[in-house]
Amino acid sequence: MALDDIALEELGLAPRWVRKGVAIAAHAGAQDVAADVEPTARVAEAAAAQRTVEPAQEDAVREARAARSQQAARFEAGPASTVEPQPESLQEAKATPAISSDEPPPFTEDDFAWFDAVAEPALPADAPAPPRAPRDDIAALDWDALSERVAGCTRCRLCEKRTNTVFGVGDREADWMLIGEAPGENEDRQGEPFVGQAGKLLDNMLRALSLERSQNVYIANVIKCRPPGNRNPEPDEVARCEPYLQRQVALVKPKIIVALGRFAAQSLLKTDGSIASLRGRVHQYEGVPVIVTYHPAYLLRSLQDKSKAWADLCLARDTWRGAARVDR
Incomplete structure (x- = not known):
């Protein structure tokens, strides 16, 4: 049996009936071919095992590739192109910058919002008025x-x-x-x-x-x-x-x-x-x-x-x- 036929049979796509002579010859040839294919299959399985990644990593890789594709498309389309929403995982990764544990967090405008809201202390009703600078009003005396x-x-x-x-x-x-x-x-x-x-x-x-x-x-x-x-x-x-x-x-x-x-x-x-x-x-x-x-x-x-x-x-x-x- 040819190598293509063996692959089809493994996938369940081979014909359900074959001629008897052909089947016998194919069975004999299959044993020879299997001996040759077995080392190749092992090598393929080892390579596939090396390429195997965790499902979560596969999702991150696919999202990163999709993001790069979108950026490339926006770059080619020019500044008028519409920015499409990014996956939530990438948005969170971009929105949360890496901060060293030795450095204090950066200030933002919201950190000082309380300062504007603080009311000035009211002077008591009987408090004397602040002194005024003396006026040089000699010309009016x-x-x-x-x-x-x-x-x-x-x-x-x-x-x-x-x-x-x-x-x-x-x-x-x-x-x-x-x-x-x-x-x-x-x-x-x-x-x-x-x-x-x-x-x-x-x-x-x-x-x-x-x-x-x-x-x-x-x-x-x-x-x-x-x-x-x-x-x-x-x-x-x-x-x-x-x-x-x-x-x-x-x-x-x-x-x-x-x-x-x-x-x-x-x-x-x-x-x-x-x-x-x-x-x-x-x-x-x-x-x-x-x-x-x-x-x-x-x-x-x-x-x-x-x-x-x-x-x-x-x-x-x-x-x-x-x-x-x-x-x-």
């Missing part, structure tokens, strides 16, 4: 509030050694405003600007113009506290104190300002020019005409410059009269 603010001022370190603040004195609705530099020893003691011999000389200068300290004249200083040793004030001290002077000018609304001394002129006009370069001209401060002249204390030491100071006061008087005519 009236005379009394401004005077009180200057008396308690601690904006710079000059407050540490003062005896009194020197706010100002005179007619608060005056046309003339005289501005000096800073209080001296006598001013610090009495709390009033231009006292002592320099104050007496200033009063004489005002009388020459038919003016008085308490009538149509207001007198103030750039700095409200005495610098130690009568030194010149520092730039930061001027900057911290200037809002008080600006408010005084705004409240008085003078027609003319006379700057007494180099420091007062430089502070008002924001310049480092000398008295000689600033005299004889009309300047402006906060929209008000400014005339620069010598400080009365300087004139006590330099009598020859009194005539120059008188010329400056005459220029101030003419400027004031011109402003008065314009207002009419």
